[in-house]
Amino acid sequence: MAHDTVTYVPGRDIAELLAPRPRVQDLPGFHEDYADFVDYIIKCTHRIWEEKQVGLIYSHYTHNCLVHTLGGQTFGAEEVVQNTIRTIAAFPDRSLYGDHVIWSGDAAQGFYSSHRITSLMTNQGASEFGPATGKRVRVTTIADCAVRENRIYEEWLVRDNSWLVRQLGLDPAEVARRQAEAAPAPSHEQWRLGEIDRVLGQLAPARGEFPADPMAEPEAFALALFQEVWNARMFGEVRRHYAGNARMEAPNGRRLFGHGEIIGWVIAVLAALPDARLSVDHVAAVPHPSGDGVDIAIRWQLAGTHRGGGLYGPATGRRLLILGVTHWTLRGGRIENEWTIFDEVAIWRQIFGGPAA
Template identity: 25%
Template sequence: MTRLISPDFTPPCRTDVPAFARALSNRLWEDRNIAGLDNLLAPDVILRTPDQVLHGAGAVLAALLAERAACPDLQALCEDTIWCDTTARQGDGEPGFLCANRLTALAGHSGDGLFGPASGTRLRARMMLDVWCTGDRVREGWLIRDTAAIHRALGQDPKSAVRQSLSQDSGLESCAPPLTPDTDPDGAYGGRGDDSPTGDHLSDLVKRIMTGEFSAIAHHYDRACALAYPGGTDEIGHLAAERFWMGLRSAFPSASFRIDHCMGLKDAGAAPRAALRWSLYGKHDGFGAFGPPTGAYVYVMGMTHAEFGPHGLRRDWTLLDVAAIWKQILLATGAV
């Protein structure tokens, strides 16, 4: 690969997407020259998080500053990057790529602000970030943080923490609206991924699970599969996978499920991996991971990374923003 990624990075980050991804995570969350990010972010960049949509480089920089204020020693460790070339798929011939990054954030909660008064608590939470880059700049992003892991480390129940935050914001009038089909802007990137057999296999598997075919887990997951789910939950085996996916689906049994982006990668000397970004939209009309049904319309943006071995899917990292889901339920029901 010889594509120029960004003149703001030094080799090998200009020609190696995983190296770029590691450098990007460092620049976004650790580098002290935040003003220098103007050279990396497109002026009209869009960053979608389940909690809100950020429009423009200024809004993204403000959000990063808020995180730095709460956690000055934050580290964002890039675990893996799965990516695809988007040049041909965009149709304009401009070089570009989309990379799905899986990170672990480590930080001390030593500052007031985003997570309440400083507590001194050590935090560890996974993040997943999809980034589309073209024209030597980050143009669009999709970011999920494990908010459940953060709240639990701080001794908070996610639902109660969200209710308290909404109460302080005076509810819907003051808080930023969460990501939903109504608030999701039309972006410049219209791709759905690549044609990787590994990505297609994962996509088909998750679709089958989310349409109620939970037996697909026993058929296609390694019996000793390692699982990483929201709340900093690390488990192993088929029963734990069934419990997570069933708990999510049963909370929204009539909601529509869609694969929004799918890609796979097979590097030399590495196991086949795949990355999905998916969504679930509909009523909270069932008992499951979010308590008794409320009838609230909820939009769930989720991401799944997987690694495959000789006995099937052997690692499943799936992330969604539990706090953002509770935010939508509480706002819809007025229980703030």
């Protein structure tokens, strides 16, 4: 299925995105009013969160769906319903703005979406972070979903919780310290430790192999650049593959500009986790409708030992896991914009010895 017939989200008004359209993509088993896979993601998200039709989760998630966050895993549509209700109770006026949906797949193999969302909301009820504060906040979330026949059967969810907590007037480390007093769910702790072993168990890092034309092979380009920068420690590759005026949004509300700040942030993460290894677990890419660019979504995990100070306080020797998603805008073979999201409150919880949430 050609991408150019499927909904392209950036810059479009929600009223236009929600307008009924005839089906343009083969979607076996999907509800008849979804025109294409991106239309499905945008509309069902709007209906569940904006229109508060929370019960639609029962027809849009499988009964045994698995949802991964660094804070813990949940199983089944019922837990998704309950967690959604809790979030709405804490932030009842939450508005979700779909910034982009980068997708892959087809009717035969199923579909995969990476949905970047900006949420505006007021903390009017108790949340996982503490009592209501009355504060108005803005936060970025990326939800990666594997979907077949109208139902999400697996999801990876990342949110910039440290920035959210700071806007609530709280200290992310102190919030995490309180949360760490709870006992970890055994199944989640087993998953976390297993993923750390998997990621750290990779062979010594080989050099990345870049395609001749990144615009034509965006998936290969993403794999090569992550390998070069994060595993091979070839930080200078940022200067070769990012535009000189590249902009990046990073966790804790960070806004970075240009090669120096982007390289500095990567080095700061690796200084805290000096033995870290990174595994790229999924890549999707869609072209700009104009034909002059490509948008790429990369889901990854990084594991390492907290042996350095800096970002996450004095070294503790704890083994840490990070679940992250990165979105790139690629033009002329170079990255112009990046959004990288992961949950730093979850990292602090691991540092304090509690569940990685």
